[in-house]
Amino acid sequence: MLEYTPDRRLVGGLRLPPQKARSTGLAIKRGLRPTRLILPLAQHRSPPAQPLVAVGQRVLRGEVVAAAGSVLGANVHASTSGIVRAIGESLVPTLTGVESAPTIVIEADGKHESVDFSANLPWPGGRNAQLARLRDGGIVGLGGAGYSTAAKLGAVRPCRILVINGAECEPYISCDDMLMREAPEQILAGARIIAELLGAEQCIVAIERDKALAVDSIGQAVQPEGDPPLRLAELPQIYPAGGERQLIEVLTGEEVPAHRYPSDLGYACQNVGTAFAVYRLAAYGEPLMTRIVTVTGHGVVAPQNVEVPIGTPIAEIIAACGGYREGVRRLIHGGSMMGYALPSDALPVAKGTNCIIAATAEEVREDYTEWPCIRCGECASACPVRLQPQDLLIAARASEHAGLDALGLDECIECGCCDVACPSHIPLTEIFRRAKNAHSLHDELRREERRREADSGKES
């Protein structure tokens, strides 16, 4: 396989204990049969999907139960067969946190009866038809963002570089690693399909160097011929090198300007899980019904990766991994840096759920004793965006909006590096998150004010 040499090292970032070995000892557990599904209809940057089924109706595995809310959304499919029991609202995990959002609840009948997927074959020719098929197939980014893949790919034109993101830099998460070990051909086939759809000039699979088995497996699976040739880039192990903007910087040396997207520069980043899902759709007609979830932490009996039907309550996958150990203090959705705490394990696995950590006391921060900022600058050294968190902190506490703009609050990616590096244990990430909300509110009020002034000017 052709190798691609990254352009530079990540500025800032942290070398964190990976905490991944615990969940990579066992092969991916397959064949989990949920008793109940809670299918989230909420979609990132698009209105929720619209239910197509009625309470009491029987649905089959792979049947569309809700249609994309807009062209930026994706369809939602039943991931097992059963009876629709409720259509309403409940708590679901989203990109940014737990929200009350529309859901369809299905009681599984245990038969696991599927629709005929061959109806979705063959994979069509032509960009628009393919994008429509991705939307119909319910494909969204499986790296965590959950943004419609059709919408994301549709925005890239022309595509210079397609990056298949297997960096998986955040501690604990190992679902991409395991998928790369077990299904490299299918991931690469998916990468080819996406590259062809985009007409990509280059395609790079990026993996952090510490995932030696995944690197070997992908390296051996690749067929060197093909247009564009697939290339493998090994990245140094540092968090958050797998963040989209950071990954592009590391690979190409180019920065995505503020308020613009990678697609504006001709870059497309797709998670390896998404590439796998695209392959399943194109080759077998299977819509997105399952995903790999890392179930880990000291608080779970048998940490491992599980292929989980979307909508399965988290309690059921924990049970499939042997249940909880004593002393679980926090249930985390996602990794330990950017993931969020779940109030309950009754919440379902959503399309963006890559990891569930049952964390014990030694794995999480519990002491929130704060010390004064000593301006040591460790936060600034750790910031991958090159912000000065110690100055942002002062501006945020003073609600000084002009200062926050100049210091680049909007550019903060909330990766949590400054927070973990801070010897004063100041919850910087949370402070910046709140400041961002207050800041956008402030901007809105200011715009409103200006509009009113302009209006009153007109009247007089």
Add this chain to the structure above:
Amino acid sequence: MEFPVAPSPHSPPTAPVPVIMRRVLYALAPAAIVYVWFFGTGFIVNLSVAALTAVLAEGAVIKLRGRSTRHSLRDGSALVTAALLTFAIPPFVPWWIPAIGAAAAIVIAKQLYGGLGKNFFNPAMVGYVLLLVSFPVEMTQWVPPRMGDIDYQRLTFVQNLNYSLTGRLPDELTMDAVTRATPLDLVREGARAGQPFAAVRGGSLFGDFGGRGWEWVGNFIALGGLYLLYMGVIRWHIPVAMLAGVLVPATLLYFIDPARFAAPGFHFFSGATLLGAFFIATDPVSAASSARGRLIFGGGIGLLTYAIRTWGGYPDGVAFAVLLMNAAVPLIDRYTRPRIYGRS
């Protein structure tokens, strides 16, 4: 099952401020022992007075400011200030010297600005400079190192303590009998009198590079500094830049005129060069915060130290250099701020 929630990140954070302060104290301990071995027990008396005063002053002001003394005193920063001040002052002084120095450092330089993290100037250096300009006689009561002067009779701990508390020397001794000029003083006077450096440094107060004894304290200060670097308490930029700031002009001028200018090795091991580079200039609160800024900050301290020693009115210049560069930090920080990702 229900679980408590908390905001991200969930990963446990790095060692907290009190642990960092403790590490600084550990790093100073070997140098303190060597200091006592070479210069006598006055150091212990001064350290006790400075530490007690610093903690009491800190507690009193925090109380006046209506803050929690239990929390603030636990950070350990007052003890670090007291220890650094003790290294800076002569070992043989009345008790009120470390007391006034520590009180000024804590109350004026630190708490009046808002406490830990808010001060612009290095507290220990403010305390030291205040003592130096107010009590020039007491602040030059240095003693020779062990073996530096064969006629010298060292005071016992009790005699030392007695002098510190009452100002009385044993009957048979005069002040001149117990104090000596430092190597930096001798080099300075030698240069004024037109004596070549090589002749001055032939005296018994001199060791291989710097002053006898002083250079050993310096070695252990550097060892402590390496420990701080290893533990990640400090980063390399300030020490390296400050040492370069001293050594580069010292080497150049020494090669141009070795008779007039002291050798770079002498500058490296004398006075507060090493203490300044590893422990004083690296005080995070009053130093520049970016890597580039720290190089400028450290380099500036080194150059100013050399300039003050060579052409200024004081034998050593680390304290003044640090304070001057402290004043420049806001400007340095402003012009060395890195470009934010994605912004032009």
